Each structure stands twice: as structure tokens, then as C-alpha cells.
Amino acid sequence: MASFPVISLEKINGEERAAVLAQIKDACENWGFFELVNHGIAPEFMDKVEKLTKEHYRKCMEQRFNEMVASKGLEAVQSEIDDLDWESTFFLRHLPISNISEIPDLDQEYREVMREFAAKLEVLAEELLDLLCENLGLEKGYLKKAFCGSKGPTFGTKVSNYPPCPKPDLIKGLRAHTDAGGIILLFQDDKVSGLQLLKDGEWVDVPPMRHSIVINIGDQLEVITNGRYKSVMHRVIAQTDGTRMSLASFYNPGSDAVIYPAPALVEKDGCQQLYPKFVFEDYMKLYAGVKFQAKEPRFEAFKNTATLGQIATA
DSSP states (O other): OOOOOEEEOTTTTSTTHHHHHHHHHHHHHHTSEEEEESOSSOHHHHHHHHHHHHHHIIIIIHHHHHHHHHHHTGGGOOSOBOSOOSOEEEEEEEESSOOGGGOTTOOHHHHHHHHHHHHHHHHHHHHHHHHHHHHHTOOTTHHHHHHHTTTOOEEEEEEEEEOOOSOTTTBOSEEEEOOSSSEEEEEEOSSSOOEEEEETTEEEEOOOOTTOEEEEEOHHHHHHTTTSSOOOOEEEOOOSSSOEEEEEEEEEOOTTOEEOOOHHHHHHHTSOOOSOOEEHHHHHHHHHHHTTSOSHHHHHHHHTOTHHHHHHTO
């Protein structure tokens, strides 16, 4: 199997732009994932984000997680657990309105660093969306505009830690799923591995690399590209040693954004529109209950809803 795509953005604005774009195109079409290096976020700043995230987990989250494990008797499980993830997590919302000031237990330095990190990731997400537009032959800004809705895109970060697990064969760090949203930017631990994606029926490790940002395609980009780019099943395998840090930032459509295949792509391919039209918030309501199931029935559900006709005339 071809090795996992690692792409440097260093020369995206130079003579090698076409070559970098070709790498991104190949990764989007054949993997649904790629790892970015030289992406413009300073290594020293990423080190600070990692240090503060790990300190916050040890100080504020670790004991709570251990108490949860003890209360559920998870250390002694004998059979596979399929309704629980071995992760300690909280969520930061950045757009349309930040909730960072409202999250309890965060010290001031961590709040400020996460605000700054979110701002840098937002810029990178929008740059990547425009690179995807260029590869797809869509006008610059098309994908950002498609995500906007009436209040702009939604953007947030899931801060997760995956502590050592005594029974990784029986409890997943995070069960297999595709991401519901748009484009996902992940800053993951470079020492403790665990993230895997499904490619050609096999689980493939996403290599931990220092200062890289892993990018993956969400369900909404699959719809807008009419299936050219596909969201991919992925999971986290818990490890017996070491706590794995994961900062997954989701650049998603606004709640009232209407999502549908780009007409230019449907016409260009000379094929039918393969995905329905729907409101992102409606998709998320459905996704919440079936996250760990196959994505195809989710799309089918919207093909079969009575609201489809109403949306189509909007």
C-alpha cells in the first residue's frame, strides 16, 4: 500500500505550486486524509499549546477520568465495550461566537493560547479550502461561501486525551466513524500513536509527526464535491502506555447553511447529482444518533425526506 501522504506547504506560493496542488488532489481523492508540515504555524507555538493542554489534563481532567473508569468497573471488563470511548474530552467553540471564556478550569494563559491557536487554524482552514477549490476548478472562495449560512461558518475544537488503557483490545479510544462536518485540522501527539483510517478495507496508521497538522475530509465536503472527495472512516486505538493528546478543530458549515453538490462539478462530470440537498443543522441532528454507523444511510435519509422539495426551492 502507498505510504500515508505527508505534504509540505512551504512551496505552495512558488514554482512548485502545481506539484503541491497535485499532492493535495491525490490525497483528497485517494485517502481523504493527509498530513501537513511547514504549514505556517510556528513549532514553538505548537509546543506551547501541547504543554498547556497536557498540564490542563493532568491538573483538571485526569482524576475525573480515573473516577469514571472506577465507577463503571472498566479495568475489569471481559468482553468488548461498544457504547463507550476511552477518552477524556471537552469542546471549545470559536465561531460564530467563542465560548472559551466560559469554560471552567482553564487558566488564563491557556485560554489566550487557545484563542490564538484557533485564529491561526481558521486562516489555515480557509487557505486549504481555496486550494481545494483550485483543484476542483471552482471559483476561489466557493467552499467558504457554501459553508457560510446566515452567520458564517461554525468552528470549534474538541480537546481530547486518551489515557493508558488496560484492555485496548476490548475498549476503543474512539469508535470508528466519519466526521460530519467540513474540513478537520488535527494537532495530535507526536509520541503516542493510535489514530487509524480505513483504506481499501484495511486499517492504516496515521503516523504521529512532530508539529504536523493532520487534515481530513468531512461528510459535507463529500456532498459538495459530489463524491469526488470522500469522508473516510477512522478510529483511535487506545494504548497501554502513555496518554495521547488530540486537538481536533472542525471548520464546518453554519447551522442554517444549505448543503448540496456544486452545480459546476455535476455539469463537468456529466453525471447525476449523487447527494441530496439539506440544511446542515438537520444533518447534525441525524448524525448525533448514528455517528458510529455507516454514512451512506444518512445521505439516503435526506433523499427520502419530504422537506427535500421545500429546500430545493429555497
